[in-house]
Amino acid sequence: MMEVLFLADFSVIRPDPGLILWTTVVFLLVWIILGRMAFRPIQNALKQREDDIQSSLDEAKRAREEMANLKAENEQLLIEAREERAKILKEAKEAKETIIEEAKDKAKEEAQKIVASAKQEIENQKMAAVTEVKNQMGKMAIEIAEKVMRKDLAADSGQKDFVNRLVDEFKLN
Amino acid sequence: MKVTTKFLSILGVFALLLLSSNAAFAKDKEGGYDPVSTVMEHIGDANEFHVWYDTHIPLPCFLYAPEHGWSIFWSSAFHHGHAVVDGYVLNHGRVNRIADPAYYANHAHTHDDHADHDHGGENHNHGSEGHGEGHGDYIHLDEIISKTVTVEETGVEKEVYYAIVDGKEYKLDKPSTIDGGVLGGGITSFYDFSITKNVATMLLAAILLIFLFRAVAKGYKKNEGKAPSGVQSFMEPFFVFIRDEVTVPMIGEHKYERFQPFIMTLFFFILFCNLLGLIPFFPGSANVTGNLAVTMVLAIFTMLVTNLNGNGHYWEHIFWMPGIPAWVKIILTPVEILGLFIKPFSLMIRLFANISAGHIIILSLIGLIFLFGENGENVGGAVAGGIVGGLFTAFMNLIELLVAFLQAFIFAILSASYIGAAVEEHHHEEGHEVAH
Numbered sequence: 001m002m003e004v005l006f007l008a009d010f011s012v013i014r015p016d017p018g019l020i021l022w023t024t025v026v027f028l029l030v031w032i033i034l035g036r037m038a039f040r041p042i043q044n045a046l047k048q049r050e051d052d053i054q055s056s057l058d059e060a061k062r063a064r065e066e067m068a069n070l071k072a073e074n075e076q077l078l079i080e081a082r083e084e085r086a087k088i089l090k091e092a093k094e095a096k097e098t099i100i101e102e103a104k105d106k107a108k109e110e111a112q113k114i115v116a117s118a119k120q121e122i123e124n125q126k127m128a129a130v131t132e133v134k135n136q137m138g139k140m141a142i143e144i145a146e147k148v149m150r151k152d153l154a155a156d157s158g159q160k161d162f163v164n165r166l167v168d169e170f171k172l173n
Numbered sequence: 174m175k176v177t178t179k180f181l182s183i184l185g186v187f188a189l190l191l192l193s194s195n196a197a198f199a200k201d202k203e204g205g206y207d208p209v210s211t212v213m214e215h216i217g218d219a220n221e222f223h224v225w226y227d228t229h230i231p232l233p234c235f236l237y238a239p240e241h242g243w244s245i246f247w248s249s250a251f252h253h254g255h256a257v258v259d260g261y262v263l264n265h266g267r268v269n270r271i272a273d274p275a276y277y278a279n280h281a282h283t284h285d286d287h288a289d290h291d292h293g294g295e296n297h298n299h300g301s302e303g304h305g306e307g308h309g310d311y312i313h314l315d316e317i318i319s320k321t322v323t324v325e326e327t328g329v330e331k332e333v334y335y336a337i338v339d340g341k342e343y344k345l346d347k348p349s350t351i352d353g354g355v356l357g358g359g360i361t362s363f364y365d366f367s368i369t370k371n372v373a374t375m376l377l378a379a380i381l382l383i384f385l386f387r388a389v390a391k392g393y394k395k396n397e398g399k400a401p402s403g404v405q406s407f408m409e410p411f412f413v414f415i416r417d418e419v420t421v422p423m424i425g426e427h428k429y430e431r432f433q434p435f436i437m438t439l440f441f442f443i444l445f446c447n448l449l450g451l452i453p454f455f456p457g458s459a460n461v462t463g464n465l466a467v468t469m470v471l472a473i474f475t476m477l478v479t480n481l482n483g484n485g486h487y488w489e490h491i492f493w494m495p496g497i498p499a500w501v502k503i504i505l506t507p508v509e510i511l512g513l514f515i516k517p518f519s520l521m522i523r524l525f526a527n528i529s530a531g532h533i534i535i536l537s538l539i540g541l542i543f544l545f546g547e548n549g550e551n552v553g554g555a556v557a558g559g560i561v562g563g564l565f566t567a568f569m570n571l572i573e574l575l576v577a578f579l580q581a582f583i584f585a586i587l588s589a590s591y592i593g594a595a596v597e598e599h600h601h602e603e604g605h606e607v608a609h
Contacts, residue, residue, distance in 0.1 A: 011217040012464045012529055014350035014358035018366040019218060019466035026375045027470060030382055030442055035434035038386035042412055043433055045393035052398065
C-alpha cells in the first residue's frame with residue numbers, strides 16, 4: 001500500500017514531455033548563446049593571453065641570453081683591447097729604446113766626427129803654427145845671419161862660437 | 174556565536190512560517206500531516222510558483238488535449254485550485270484535466286464560450302464568482318477528492334483523483350508522461366507544455382548565466398592584453414579548471430576546443446539549477462535537476478554529441494573490437510552497443526538521484542517539525558523538531574552545496590570522457606602491447 005502510494009506520488013521519475021521540450025529549448029539556447037557570446041571568445045582570449053605570456057617569457061629569456069652573449073663579447077673585446085694596448089705599449093717602448101739607441105750612436109758618431117775634425121783642425125793649426133814658427137825662425141835666422149854678418153866685421157873667433165851656439169839652439173827646437 | 178544565534182532565529186522564523194502555512198503541506202485522509210505526500214509534492218513540478226502562505230506567482234499554462242485543442246491561460250485563472258478552466262483544474266499544484274465526457278456534456282455552453290475566449294483566464298476578474306454573470310468562464314471547483322482504486326488487470330492499487338463540480342464527481346487525468354505506464358504514468362487525455370516551476374527556474378538559470386557570462390566576456394574584451402579584473406577574474410578559475418581538469422585531459426590537447434563550450438554549458442547549467450534548487454524560497458526551491466525529464470534531456474545531449482562525433486576507431490571498437498578472438502567479439506559487441514545507452518542512462522540516473530535525494534532528505538528533516546508538532550497541537554514538540562530538524566538541515570545543506578558542485582562536475586567530466594573516447598585517435602592496442 002505504502003509502496004504503491006509512494007510510486008503514485010513520485011512524479012519526478014515520470015518524464016513529462018512538456019518539461020523535456022522546455023529543457024531542450026532552454027539548454028540549446030544557453031549552449032548557443034553562451035557558446036557564441038562567451039565561451040568561444042573567452043577561450044580565444046585565454047589562449048591568446050597564454051600565448052602572449054609564453055612569448056613574453058620566451059622573449060625575456062632570449063633577451064637575457066643575448067645580454068649574456070653581449071657581455072661575453074664585451075669582455076672579449078676588453079681583453080683584446082688590453083692585449084692590444086700592452087702590445088702597443090711594448091712596441092712603443094721598443095721603438096723608444098731603438099730611437100734612443102740610434103740617437104746615442106749617432107751622437108757618438110757625430111761627437112767622434114767632431115772630435116776627429118777638431119783634431120784635424122788642431123793638427124792643421126799646429127802645422128800652420130809650426131810652419132809659421134819655422135817661417136819666423138827662417139826670418140829670425142836670416143836676421144840673425146844678417147846681425148852675424150854685421151858682427152863678423154868686429155871679431156872673427158867670437159863670431160864663430162856665436163854662430164854655432166845659435167845653430168845648436170835651433171836644432172833643439 | 175553571533176552567527177549561530179542569527180541562524181537559529183532565522184530558523185525559528187522559518188519554522189513558524191512553515192507551521193502557519195497550511196498550503197505548504199499535504200493532508201492525509203484524516204486531515205493530518207502526510208509527510209510522504211508533502212515531500213513528493215515539493216520535489217515535483219508545479220504549474221504555479223508558491224512563494225509563501227497564499228502568495229503564488231502565476232505561470233503561463235500551455236495545455237494540449239487532442240480532443241479539445243490548445244488551451245492557453247495564466248495559472249492565476251485557477252484561483253489557487255478553486256476554479257475549473259477549460260476543463261482543467263489545479264490538483265496539488267499540477268494541472269489535471271477532467272477526463273469524464275459527462276462534464277463536457279453538462280458544461281457545453283461554457284465550453285463554446287471558451288472557443289471565443291481562449292485567453293479568458295488572463296483578463297479574468299478575480300471578484301466574479303459563479304457562472305451566472307454572463308461570463309460563463311468561471312466554473313467553481315468545490316473540491317478534489319482522492320480514492321484508492323484497484324486496477325482490474327494488474328491488481329495494483331492506485332490513487333485516483335476526482336473533481337467535484339456542482340456536486341458531481343468527475344474523474345481527473347494527470348498530464349501525460351512518456352514512461353509508457355511503467356512508472357505509474359502514461360499517455361492521458363492531455364499534454365502539459367506549460368512554463369512550470371521547473372521551466373521557470375531553468376529560464377532564470379539561463380538568464381543568470383547569460384548575464385554573468387556576458388559580463389565576463391566583456392571583461393575579456395575590455396582587458397585585452399591586460400590582467401583580468403572583477404567578475405572576469407572570479408569566473409576565470411572555473412573556466413580554466415574545466416579546461417585543464419576536464420576537457421583537456423579527457424578529450425585531448427588538440428580536440429578539446431570544439432567541445433569546451435558544450436562541457437562548460439553542461440557544467441554551469443547543472444550547477445546553477447542545482448544551486449537555485451538549494452535556495453529554500455522564491456525564486457529557488459525548484460527541484461529541476463532532480464527531475465528525470467531534465468536529466469534525460471541533458472544525458473541525451475551528451476549521447477548525441479558523443480556519437481555524432483564518434484570517429485571510425487570508436488565505431489570499430491564498438492561493433493568489431495580489434496585484437497580479440499572472434500567468439501569474444503560476438504559477446505562483446507552487444508555489450509558495447511548496450512554501453513552506448515547505459516553510459517547516458519547512468520548520467521541521467523546519477524544526477525536525478527543525487528539531487529532528488531538531497532531535496533527529499535531536507536524536506537523530511539523539515540517535516541520533523543510537523544511530525545513532532547502533531548499538527549500544531551504540540552508546540553514544544555514543533556520547537557524541538559525545528560531545532561533538531563533545522564540543525565540537520567543546515568548540515569545537509571552544506572553537503573548539498575558540495576553535491577551541487579560535485580554532480581555538475583561529475584556530469585561534465587563523464588560527458589567529456591565519453592566524448593574523448595569517441596574522438597580519440599587510437600594507437601592500435603595490439604601493436605601497443607607488442608611494443609611493450
